[in-house]
Amino acid sequence: MRDDITVLSQYMQEHSEGRARAEVFRTNDGVYGARFYGPSGAFLKDELYAGHSEMYAENAAENYVMGIKTFNES
DSSP states (O other): OOEEEEEEEEEEEETTTTEEEEEEEEEESOOEEEEEETSSOEEEEEEEOOOOOHHOOOOOOHHHHTTTTOOOOO
16 A cells, blocks of 8 residues: 555445445655545555546546446455
8 A cells, every 4th residue: 555645535435235435646746546445444456547637536436436446355
């Protein structure tokens, strides 16, 4: 998990399995990204979107909490 970030916004959605959560962030180098947590609250992954806007990262976060973007929780 990266520690060189500033969290800009959070997205959350309740599901029958728990609460999906994502955070949009900017690195110290100015790259936007999203941090994803599974319904159990466990950290899943950080994704960086070099060359993309904050809106791009926000769309990824929103898609995740709405169930459009998925990950396998380990």
